[in-house]
Amino acid sequence: RLGSHELVLLSEVSGNIMNMDVMNQQTAYRNLIYGLETTIAAAKAAFSEDQKQYYTLLMKENGLEDTTDAEQSIVEEEQLVPENPAVSKKYVVLGAVLFAFIYAAVLCMGYIFNSRIRVNDGLQDLYGIPQIGVVVKDSKKKLFLDRWVNGLRHYGKREFTAEQSMELAFAAIKIAAAKNGQNNICLMGCNLGAGADKVCEGLKAALEKEGLSVTILNNVLYDAEAMEKVSAAQGAVLVEKAGSTLYNEIVAELELLKRLEIPVLGGITVE
Structure with a gap:
């Protein structure tokens, strides 16, 4: 009745406030459109195969696009995708075995190419010097895995505590110094601060009570002052941190x- 006009919808709220009749008409149109879509979907669901092909060709000839099938396929694809995909136990076991193999290979390569002394290395076999002792860690400070490995390493052998290993090392140094008639000895090694310094201090205190003069020299190869002090010693004991x-x-x-x-x-x- 009013002719052609361009309508711009600002919001439904304005429509609700300005004119309730307009809102009711909009609701009626929505219900009508929904009813038509439902009827079309029901009719298409009852199509035979020939009717579906004819319908598709008809839509293409008229340049129209059937969005109902596309929306239906999207819904079906979403339903086919599982929300929580299951994890195959086979791949979990395979991954665990592969990880164990790689970890063992890394440990093996580290052991082969290790350039540092190990606690189970024999100084007599490697350098031809007497193995005075091996000072072990306190078992309370070891982890369960360390205790298990230590048990395998000393299988069939008598194990000693940290205090007993210190006493044995002290007695061995005392006997060796007395046998060679030496009263001035030095305890020397590289990087004693890594954990061997406390062992040296304990041995020094025990030996000085026996009337021996003991000097602790750290990093003799890299410290000129320590290198000069070595010449004053009558004998030397190497204390090395594994x-x-x-x-x-x-x-x-x-x-x-x-x-x-x-x-x-x-x-x-020193372990």
Whole structure:
């Protein structure tokens, strides 16, 4: 009645406030459209295969697009996708075995290419010097895995506590010094601060009570002052921290003592 006009919908709220009749008419149109869509969907569901093909061709000829099938296919695809995809136990087991294999390979390569002294290395076999002792850690400070590995390492052997290993090392140094008639000895090693310094302090305190003069020298190969003090010693004991001292550093220390003509009483490995 009013002719052609362009309508712009601002919001339903304005329609509700300005004119309730307009809102009711909009609701009626929506219900009508929904009813028509439902009727079309029901009719298409009852199509035979020939009717479906004819309907598709008809839509294409008229340049129309059937959005109902597309929406239906999207819904069906969403229903086919599981919300919580199941994890195959086979792949879980395979991943665990692969991880164990890679971890074992890494440990093996680390063991082969290790350039630092190990606690189970024999100084007598490697360097020809007496193995005075092996000072172990306190068992209370070890983890369960460390205790298990330590039990395998000492299988069939008598195990000692940290205090007992210190007493044995002290007695061995005392006997070696008395046998060679030495009263002034030095405890030397590389990187004693990695954990061997406390062992050296304990041995020094015990030996000084027996009337021996003991000097602790750290990093003799890299400290000029410590290197000068070595010449005053009558004998030397190498104290090396497992996992810290390099094999070639022990060789260099023995060569230094040989040049200075200082006898080596033996070596101690600190776990």
